[in-house]
Amino acid sequence: MLKQINTLLVTTIFLFFLLGGCAKKVDPNVKVLNFVISSKVKGMDPVYAADKYSNNEIARVYEGLLEYHYLKRPYTLVPNLAASMPKVSADGLTYTFKIKQGVMFHDDICFPRGKGRELEAADFVYSIKRLADPKLQSLGWWLLDGKIKGLNSWRKKYSSADAADYSEVVEGLQALDKYTLQFKLARPFPQFLYSLAMPFTFAVANEAVTKYGKEFLNHPVGTGPFILPAFEQSNKITYVKNPTFREKLYPSEASEEFKKLGYLADAGKRLPLVDKIVVKTMVESQPRWLNFLKGKLDYISIPKDNFDTAVIPGKGISDKLAKKGIILLITPSLDVTYTSFNFDHKLFQNKKLRQALSLAIDIHKVNKLFYNDTGLPANSVIPPGIAGHIKGFVNKYQGPDLERSKKLLAEAGYKDGKGLPELVYETTASTTARLQGDLFVRRMALIGVKARIQQNTWPEMNKKINNRTAMIWGIAWSADYPDAENFLQLLYGPNRAPGSNKAGYNNPAFNRMFEVASRMQDSPERTAFYERLNLLVAEDSPWIFGVHRQSYVIKHGWLKNYISSDFDSGQAQYLNINLKEKIKKIEVL
Amino acid sequence: MNIYVYTIRRSLYVIPILLGVSMMIFFLFNFISGDPTSILLGPHATAVQMAELRQELGLDRAWYFQYWDIVKSAFTFDFGRSWTTKQQISSMLSSGAIPSMTVSIPAFIISTVLSISIALLISFFRGGWLDKTVVFVCVTMMSISSLAYILFSQWFFAFKLGWFEISGYENGFPDFVPYVLLPILIWVMMTIGPNVRFFRTVMLDEVYQDYVRTARSKGLSEYYILFKHVLKNAMIPIITYVVIQIPFLILGALLTESFFGIPGLGSMTLDAINGNDFPVIKAMTILTAVAYIIFSLITDVLYTVVDPRVRLK
Numbered sequence: 026m027l028k029q030i031n032t033l034l035v036t037t038i039f040l041f042f043l044l045g046g047c048a049k050k051v052d053p054n055v056k057v058l059n060f061v062i063s064s065k066v067k068g069m070d071p072v073y074a075a076d077k078y079s080n081n082e083i084a085r086v087y088e089g090l091l092e093y094h095y096l097k098r099p100y101t102l103v104p105n106l107a108a109s110m111p112k113v114s115a116d117g118l119t120y121t122f123k124i125k126q127g128v129m130f131h132d133d134i135c136f137p138r139g140k141g142r143e144l145e146a147a148d149f150v151y152s153i154k155r156l157a158d159p160k161l162q163s164l165g166w167w168l169l170d171g172k173i174k175g176l177n178s179w180r181k182k183y184s185s186a187d188a189a190d191y192s193e194v195v196e197g198l199q200a201l202d203k204y205t206l207q208f209k210l211a212r213p214f215p216q217f218l219y220s221l222a223m224p225f226t227f228a229v230a231n232e233a234v235t236k237y238g239k240e241f242l243n244h245p246v247g248t249g250p251f252i253l254p255a256f257e258q259s260n261k262i263t264y265v266k267n268p269t270f271r272e273k274l275y276p277s278e279a280s281e282e283f284k285k286l287g288y289l290a291d292a293g294k295r296l297p298l299v300d301k302i303v304v305k306t307m308v309e310s311q312p313r314w315l316n317f318l319k320g321k322l323d324y325i326s327i328p329k330d331n332f333d334t335a336v337i338p339g340k341g342i343s344d345k346l347a348k349k350g351i352i353l354l355i356t357p358s359l360d361v362t363y364t365s366f367n368f369d370h371k372l373f374q375n376k377k378l379r380q381a382l383s384l385a386i387d388i389h390k391v392n393k394l395f396y397n398d399t400g401l402p403a404n405s406v407i408p409p410g411i412a413g414h415i416k417g418f419v420n421k422y423q424g425p426d427l428e429r430s431k432k433l434l435a436e437a438g439y440k441d442g443k444g445l446p447e448l449v450y451e452t453t454a455s456t457t458a459r460l461q462g463d464l465f466v467r468r469m470a471l472i473g474v475k476a477r478i479q480q481n482t483w484p485e486m487n488k489k490i491n492n493r494t495a496m497i498w499g500i501a502w503s504a505d506y507p508d509a510e511n512f513l514q515l516l517y518g519p520n521r522a523p524g525s526n527k528a529g530y531n532n533p534a535f536n537r538m539f540e541v542a543s544r545m546q547d548s549p550e551r552t553a554f555y556e557r558l559n560l561l562v563a564e565d566s567p568w569i570f571g572v573h574r575q576s577y578v579i580k581h582g583w584l585k586n587y588i589s590s591d592f593d594s595g596q597a598q599y600l601n602i603n604l605k606e607k608i609k610k611i612e613v614l
Numbered sequence: 615m616n617i618y619v620y621t622i623r624r625s626l627y628v629i630p631i632l633l634g635v636s637m638m639i640f641f642l643f644n645f646i647s648g649d650p651t652s653i654l655l656g657p658h659a660t661a662v663q664m665a666e667l668r669q670e671l672g673l674d675r676a677w678y679f680q681y682w683d684i685v686k687s688a689f690t691f692d693f694g695r696s697w698t699t700k701q702q703i704s705s706m707l708s709s710g711a712i713p714s715m716t717v718s719i720p721a722f723i724i725s726t727v728l729s730i731s732i733a734l735l736i737s738f739f740r741g742g743w744l745d746k747t748v749v750f751v752c753v754t755m756m757s758i759s760s761l762a763y764i765l766f767s768q769w770f771f772a773f774k775l776g777w778f779e780i781s782g783y784e785n786g787f788p789d790f791v792p793y794v795l796l797p798i799l800i801w802v803m804m805t806i807g808p809n810v811r812f813f814r815t816v817m818l819d820e821v822y823q824d825y826v827r828t829a830r831s832k833g834l835s836e837y838y839i840l841f842k843h844v845l846k847n848a849m850i851p852i853i854t855y856v857v858i859q860i861p862f863l864i865l866g867a868l869l870t871e872s873f874f875g876i877p878g879l880g881s882m883t884l885d886a887i888n889g890n891d892f893p894v895i896k897a898m899t900i901l902t903a904v905a906y907i908i909f910s911l912i913t914d915v916l917y918t919v920v921d922p923r924v925r926l927k
Contacts, residue, residue: 065885162655
């Protein structure tokens with residue numbers, strides 16, 4: 026009996042391996058982009074596009090009124106589904122858009138005869154009302170909360186009802202005719218236009234929402250360059266080129282840096298430039314790295330563990346990778362890492378104590394240990410690349426300076442740490458987070474301050490931060506849009522936790538200045554305000570500033586037009602594959 | 615006792631066990647876990663939005679209503695939708711269970727049959743060099759961490775030698791086969807050590823029994839004794855060991871799935887824990903409990919099949 030089972034088993038294993046040898050080969054006649062993401066996509070409904078991964082996937086299918094110019098830096102908004110930039114009233118409260126004519130939704134059974142209909146201004150009214158619909162509990166409501174006239178009242182009215190009435194007119198959100206859309210703001214909000222380039226506000230068709238109901242998030246029907254017939258919670262998403270995509274051309278203008286690098290080679294070509302996109306989810310870094318080296322992925326962010334193999338400090342890409350035609354792209358990210366104090370603890374209302382603790386931290390060691398020495402030490406809250414960042418400014422409380430730290434600690438009333446209670450550094454359970462906590466504890470010991478780590482699951486830590494019971498914790502912030510307001514609001518008093526100001530920093534001078542600056546249109550005056558706020562924060566040290574990270578991406582030479590960007594949703598349509606080069610190179614990888 | 619009566623009686627145990635599991639889930643979620651609304655709404659959440667979401671999710675209702683929801687879903691298997699992905703949990707379970715099982719079931723069968731065969735073989739040569747070598751190899755294999763198996767195999771067999779796919783998964787037979795071969799091989803390598811040692815011990819317990827000595831004195835061949843007597847009598851601990859593992863096969867292997875990009879239930883559960891996705895955690899806990907009860911019952915019934923001396927009470 027056992028002999029028979031073994032024979033059967035051996036035969037099965039043999040057949041299994043035989044089938045294993047029949048792995049599919051890449052089709053050399055079709056331009057396919059092979060991407061990887063490190064976290065699962067949660068769904069394809071724009072109102073839930075809160076994370077970077079969902080954002081990018083949604084933007085392959087859906088589109089918004091505006092987008093960032095692909096080849097211009099600093100980031101510049103340009104029309105996408107809008108025919109032109111909006112007319113803005115003198116008081117900055119009314120924005121009137123003309124939308125492009127002849128833009129078609131993807132063909133789908135939700136439309137009569139399965140043919141996609143033309144996009145109308147009313148689709149944006151509908152889509153933005155979905156963002157406000159209390160029944161949907163959108164993750165992007167914060168973006169428009171209190172900003173569009175009448176929208177909050179509409180939301181409030183239906184918060185206890187079974188369903189919201191989308192036909193009810195909202196004063197600040199109206200389609201004046203088939204192609205004219207008007208927004209009336211409740212108060213000046215110059216960052217409003219950035220909202221319209223974010224997937225939260227992208228156009229969906231009410232026919233699709235009605236047809237698919239709660240399953241709408243698995244049936245994306247947009248106007249974008251790619252089609253996803255059905256979304257599955259899997260580790261692979263495959264998009265195909267939208268055959269009815271309007272005539273949209275690769276840009277013919279670019280910033281000097283991109284011109285020099287040959288990014289205009291495809292200028293004037295009709296988008297998208299590839300036939301298909303395959304996006305795979307790989308949570309772990311090793312498979313990402315190995316698949317990239319085998320040419321199965323077109324680009325990746327360099328995993329921390331493989332950094333030394335890929336990059337030679339001060340030189341760039343390693344010779345081994347350069348020989349394979351792999352290219353390194355280094356791009357500063359619009360973000361900041363920091364260690365936050367909880368101002369609800371009276372202890373941290375002592376400015377000198379905060380400054381002393383900040384001086385004790387060795388930012389260079391932090392950079393080396395946790396960011397492979399690729400970060401730019403942060404001197405304040407606003408990162409380089411946006412107005413308000415002060416080039417060359419050095420925060421005088423940036424460590425390491427143990428002597429000054431000890432001096433300030435004494436001035437704060439805690440000479441050699443005496444009288445200071447034990448500090449608790451809250452962290453998640455990941456190895457890196459724990460090591461960061463360890464380093465904090467060790468640095469504090471050097472000035473006589475006792476500290477310990479408290480490990481939590483992310484939900485537990487989040488709860489402590491929002492309940493304002495955490496004492497000190499490390500965290501990071503990445504820009505939602507390229508405006509200093511998005512960073513400064515993290516320290517605006519009325520935004521205290523559970524809002525975005527988790528530290529609970531509340532400086533009346535800062536608050537007043539922020540209120541003025543955040544209502545101003547982009548101008549040198551506003552930049553001056555931002556700079557003053559940036560300096561004020563640097564002096565006040567409500568956080569221990571960490572680094573502004575830089576993205577280190579490697580790509581194969583056959584991938585053309587790729588740019589590492591903070592706002593890369595919609596990027597896939599501009600990318601191209603040099604098939605000849607790929608076929609030649611992939612054989613030797 | 616009649617096997618049918620026994621089965622019905624044991625099946626009724628599901629009721630108190632599920633009530634207990636529901637109570638435990640309710641307690642853990644309400645008193646230990648963090649506030650799901652701040653996680654779900656992200657860093658921009660305001661107190662008003664969090665309150666609205668609490669109302670939407672029914673978390674503002676009295677505790678006994680919330681507990682009743684858990685009990686109801688435990689008995690109806692209607693777990694609703696995930697809080698984070700908004701997907702129907704039943705479809706998440708069905709689409710995750712198949713990838714998990716395409717790895718775990720073949721690996722489990724291969725590992726079990728291979729381990730029993732090796733254990734029988736070394737029992738036959740007990741005390742000899744083959745026995746000692748196999749035991750040494752098994753102990754060595756048990757000492758290596760599962761992460762080391764995964765990292766090394768993925769790098770060496772898939773990347774360096776190119777024998778397997780590095781990672782990924784395709785739905786449908788035979789498309790998934792190339793992607794599951796290496797995970798299966800790793801699973802077998804990870805489990806064969808402890809399995810062989812366990813089965814060997816069980817076999818050796820039997821080999822020294824009086825009935826084996828009697829069989830030998832009757833002149834029966836060692837091969838016949840091992841297959842016809844020893845294996846049959848060793849079946850009770852083997853069944854207990856093997857069948858009770860089956861419920862966990864559905865759950866897949868967390869690390870293997872994660873490294874090989876297999877969209878199974880293991881990675882789904884981990885995502886749910888990290889995202890405080892209570893409905894998914896609830897579904898997985900309840901299903902595991904039910905599967906455990908069912909397979910315990912199957913184990914008991916199988917005892918009577920392999921050993922007529924066993925009586926169900």
